[in-house]
Amino acid sequence: AQLFLININELKSNQDRIKNLSEQALTLGQTGALLDTEQSISNCIDLLIVQTNELLALMEAESLDKAVVSEIYDTYLPTHHSFRDESTRLIDRLATNLERATAEHRQAIWNIVIVIMVLVVIASLLLYRLISNVANRELEIFETINKQLVEDNHFRLQNEQAMAKQAELMLVQQMKMRSILDSTIDAIITISADGEIDSFNKAAETMFGYPADYVIGKNINMLMPEPYHSEHDGYMQNYHQTGEQKAIGRVRVVEAQRVDGSTFPIELTVSEVALSGAKLFTGIIRDITEWKAADEKLRNTMVELTEKQELLEQEEKIARHVFENITASNNDTIPEVAFWCQPMGSFSGDMMLSAILPSGALRVILCDFTGHGLPAALGAVPVSSIHSAMAKKGLPLEILMDELNNKLKALLPTGIFCCITGVDIDADRTYAHIWNAGLPDAFLISKTGEIKQRFKSDHLPLGVATYDKDEKHCQDIRFETGDCIYIYSDGLTEAENNTGEMLGQKGFEQLLSCEKSEDGRLAKIRNKVDSFTDGAPATDDISLVEIKTLVSVDEITLKS
Numbered sequence: 273a274q275l276f277l278i279n280i281n282e283l284k285s286n287q288d289r290i291k292n293l294s295e296q297a298l299t300l301g302q303t304g305a306l307l308d309t310e311q312s313i314s315n316c317i318d319l320l321i322v323q324t325n326e327l328l329a330l331m332e333a334e335s336l337d338k339a340v341v342s343e344i345y346d347t348y349l350p351t352h353h354s355f356r357d358e359s360t361r362l363i364d365r366l367a368t369n370l371e372r373a374t375a376e377h378r379q380a381i382w383n384i385v386i387v388i389m390v391l392v393v394i395a396s397l398l399l400y401r402l403i404s405n406v407a408n409r410e411l412e413i414f415e416t417i418n419k420q421l422v423e424d425n426h427f428r429l430q431n432e433q434a435m436a437k438q439a440e441l442m443l444v445q446q447m448k449m450r451s452i453l454d455s456t457i458d459a460i461i462t463i464s465a466d467g468e469i470d471s472f473n474k475a476a477e478t479m480f481g482y483p484a485d486y487v488i489g490k491n492i493n494m495l496m497p498e499p500y501h502s503e504h505d506g507y508m509q510n511y512h513q514t515g516e517q518k519a520i521g522r523v524r525v526v527e528a529q530r531v532d533g534s535t536f537p538i539e540l541t542v543s544e545v546a547l548s549g550a551k552l553f554t555g556i557i558r559d560i561t562e563w564k565a566a567d568e569k570l571r572n573t574m575v576e577l578t579e580k581q582e583l584l585e586q587e588e589k590i591a592r593h594v595f596e597n598i599t600a601s602n603n604d605t606i607p608e609v610a611f612w613c614q615p616m617g618s619f620s621g622d623m624m625l626s627a628i629l630p631s632g633a634l635r636v637i638l639c640d641f642t643g644h645g646l647p648a649a650l651g652a653v654p655v656s657s658i659h660s661a662m663a664k665k666g667l668p669l670e671i672l673m674d675e676l677n678n679k680l681k682a683l684l685p686t687g688i689f690c691c692i693t694g695v696d697i698d699a700d701r702t703y704a705h706i707w708n709a710g711l712p713d714a715f716l717i718s719k720t721g722e723i724k725q726r727f728k729s730d731h732l733p734l735g736v737a738t739y740d741k742d743e744k745h746c747q748d749i750r751f752e753t754g755d756c757i758y759i760y761s762d763g764l765t766e767a768e769n770n771t772g773e774m775l776g777q778k779g780f781e782q783l784l785s786c787e788k789s790e791d792g793r794l795a796k797i798r799n800k801v802d803s804f805t806d807g808a809p810a811t812d813d814i815s816l817v818e819i820k821t822l823v824s825v826d827e828i829t830l831k832s
């Protein structure tokens with residue numbers, strides 16, 4: 273029984289292994305003769321196992337004797353060996369086929385895996401390419417959008433910067449304008465088209481007494497007294513309807529009203545400007561209270577000055593009358609002596625005196641007093657009277673000058689004096705003495721215009737200081753036929769043209785250089801001086817004395 277069990281277990285083990293291998297083969301999709309053989313062997317083994325189990329049951333029941341059992345076993349053993357060997361071979365074949373099938377299956381799986389991987393790779397590449405293309409397109413779109421955004425942002429930033437800069441410039445400009453407006457001494461007010469105050473500078477606040485915050489937005493007529501207060505709105509309405517301008521572009525003098533109700537005169541200039549389609553009116557206001565007061569004072573002063581001028585003209589008329597009478601009554605007529613005097617004002621402060629001395633000698637004196645009018649006439653009286661008295665006595669020229677100096681020094685106030693040149697010509701007309709006290713150089717000129725001798729001032733003007741004894745002397749002159757003596761005041765060399773250029777000493781000497789005609793040079797010199805000044809106002813009296821070729825006393829007497 274034990275051997276039967278061992279054999280049966282061995283067959284059962286082979287059967288299980290065969291089933292296991294068969295199932296694996298079926299799993300791998302194997303079919304064919306081996307599986308049919310397996311099924312047949314398996315069925316036989318099952319039958320053998322059943323029979324063996326029945327035999328074992330009989331043996332356990334001791335229904336069979338040992339000889340029968342031994343005989344059955346001997347018969348059973350070859351069958352067992354046959355099934356065992358057959359099953360073993362089948363197992364080997366199944367195992368071999370299974371290994372081969374497994375290898376093939378594994379290879380197929382690997383092939384499938386490889387194919388799948390290749391397909392996956394291809395699909396991945398295609399997907400990557402697709403995604404890459406999409407991504408590239410999206411990237412390009414993004415870059416384009418980003419570039420546009422960058423450009424837009426840059427443009428916006430530039431615009432913002434430009435706007436900020438413009439705003440800053442406008443703010444600076446407004447601040448500058450506000451600073452300028454607030455620093456002006458004139459009140460500057462701007463109003464809208466309907467008459468409301470738009471701006472009010474510091475000067476306006478000071479002038480009217482209102483703070484800017486209070487008046488801005490209010491009607492401008494609040495700064496006007498009647499009747500301007502009531503008329504202003506009608507004027508504005510009329511201007512908008514007709515365009516008629518009554519105040520714009522003009523300077524007007526009107527009345528204004530302060531916060532305390534007091535009125536004051538102003539000078540008003542109104543201009544119009546259009547800003548962003550809106551009209552603004554700018555008023556520049558100047559308080560002319562002081563100017564009005566000054567104008568009134570000036571008017572009063574003008575009245576006083578007019579009265580004084582009339583008085584001065586009357587005094588000057590008297591002085592001229594005195595001056596002319598003195599010079600006319602104390603001058604001898606000497607044909608060879610020519611005199612040109614052009615006063616700066618109504619009459620000249622220069623004076624020429626001439627006389628024939630008892631000896632037959634000639635005396636010619638040219639005086640230039642400081643000042644005009646009465647001061648000149650005041651000095652002319654003693655000079656003329658003393659000259660006339662001493663000429664009648666035939667006293668020498670230096671005695672006359674000393675006496676005149678002492679008299680004028682005692683008579684004239686400080687600052688008033690007399691510049692003088694005197695010439696004494698002897699009776700033979702060949703010799704002369706000259707005294708120059710403060711006047712420009714006197715000249716002895718030949719017939720051809722050559723300067724033969726120049727006589728500079730070597731004495732102080734009369735009335736300044738007492739002369740010392742050694743100062744009382746004259747300069748000597750020797751004549752030749754055709755010679756002329758010229759004495760003149762500084763008004764001649766200081767004569768100016770319209771450009772302010774002076775004739776000057778050199779210019780006058782050039783005028784003297786012309787050849788003398790029969791009538792002398794004085795008329796020609798006068799014409800050239802008039803041509804040089806060309807109507808320019810005189811700055812001083814002009815005087816010129818010409819003493820032509822001298823003749824005898826008898827001839828002078830005959831001509832007289």
